Amino acid sequence: MSEIIIAKTSGFCFGVNRAVETVNNLLSQGKKVCTLGEIIHNSYVINDFEKKGVKVINSPSETPAGYTLVIRSHGCVKKDLEFIKKNNIDFVDATCPFVKKIHKIVEVNKENNQILLAAGNADHPEMIGIRSYFNNKSYVISGKKDLQKLINDGSISHKNLIIMISQTTFSKKEWENCTNLISNGFTNITIHDTICNTTNSRQEEAEKLSKTSDLMIVVGGEKSSNTRKLYEICKKNTDAILVESVKNLPLINYEKYTKIGIVAGASTPIKLVEQIKIFLEGWYYG
Numbered sequence: 001m002s003e004i005i006i007a008k009t010s011g012f013c014f015g016v017n018r019a020v021e022t023v024n025n026l027l028s029q030g031k032k033v034c035t036l037g038e039i040i041h042n043s044y045v046i047n048d049f050e051k052k053g054v055k056v057i058n059s060p061s062e063t064p065a066g067y068t069l070v071i072r073s074h075g076c077v078k079k080d081l082e083f084i085k086k087n088n089i090d091f092v093d094a095t096c097p098f099v100k101k102i103h104k105i106v107e108v109n110k111e112n113n114q115i116l117l118a119a120g121n122a123d124h125p126e127m128i129g130i131r132s133y134f135n136n137k138s139y140v141i142s143g144k145k146d147l148q149k150l151i152n153d154g155s156i157s158h159k160n161l162i163i164m165i166s167q168t169t170f171s172k173k174e175w176e177n178c179t180n181l182i183s184n185g186f187t188n189i190t191i192h193d194t195i196c197n198t199t200n201s202r203q204e205e206a207e208k209l210s211k212t213s214d215l216m217i218v219v220g221g222e223k224s225s226n227t228r229k230l231y232e233i234c235k236k237n238t239d240a241i242l243v244e245s246v247k248n249l250p251l252i253n254y255e256k257y258t259k260i261g262i263v264a265g266a267s268t269p270i271k272l273v274e275q276i277k278i279f280l281e282g283w284y285y286g
């Protein structure tokens with residue numbers, strides 16, 4: 001029988017837990033709740049909230065009368081927050097404090113020639129929110145290659161004052177590649193390492209565990225950026241599969257693996273991870 005190890009860092013991170021608990025607390029007070037976008041990237045949690053009457057809306061102007069609007073841990077764009085306040089919409093801001101910190105860093109820019117270099121995924125809601133707080137030109141880089149391209153084509157030069165930040169779930173290794181590259185040629189740059197510690201420790205544990213396991217199961221939502229990163233780290237070192245829950249687990253012969261590691265993204269309830277372990281144990285017991 002294989003040894004099955006669940007990573008110690010599995011389960012909700014602080015920011016996700018805070019957002020989910022915000023919704024739970026409002027529901028327990030008898031309030032009607034809607035969220036600006038899905039509260040977290042996990043369909044299990046979304047479906048559960050839907051059954052409890054929580055509505056997902058795409059713009060604060062869609063807030064139904066009598067509802068309390070919750071801003072999720074990724075945060076929202078600046079103009080949405082301004083709209084909410086201006087129109088006295090009842091709301092709770094569950095933006096993770098680590099994301100809020102990045103909003104504050106990029107919002108202080110006053111100089112016209114300042115540009116923002118943001119490491120991460122341009123389409124991710126957290127990144128869209130961050131960029132909305134910056135007044136001047138901003139570039140998103142997914143890694144060292146993108147940065148090299150911007151340097152080569154002159155998009156960033158010594159004339160600019162550069163602020164560099166990262167999405168909270170960006171890969172630590174890729175961040176170091178980027179900061180090493182830019183620090184070599186540019187002195188006109190302020191670098192803020194804004195990768196969340198939770199993300200760091202999850203990635204480090206995934207790296208370690210995947211080096212000693214012959215199969216890694218990564219549990220998390222399709223849209224979850226930090227889950228994808230964990231999967232990429234694991235599959236470099238060993239066989240890896242990415243599933244949202246036990247229901248998506250492929251029916252392969254798990255007995256051939258000596259050690260199976262399980263890691264989970266920051267928006268994965270620990271219950272889903274434990275169900276996978278139970279399934280695997282049941283598999284062996286027949």
Ligand code: SF4
Nearest residue numbers: 013015096098168196
């Ligand atoms: S991963 Fe970090 S920054 Fe993102 S919600 Fe969780 S605690 Fe906050």
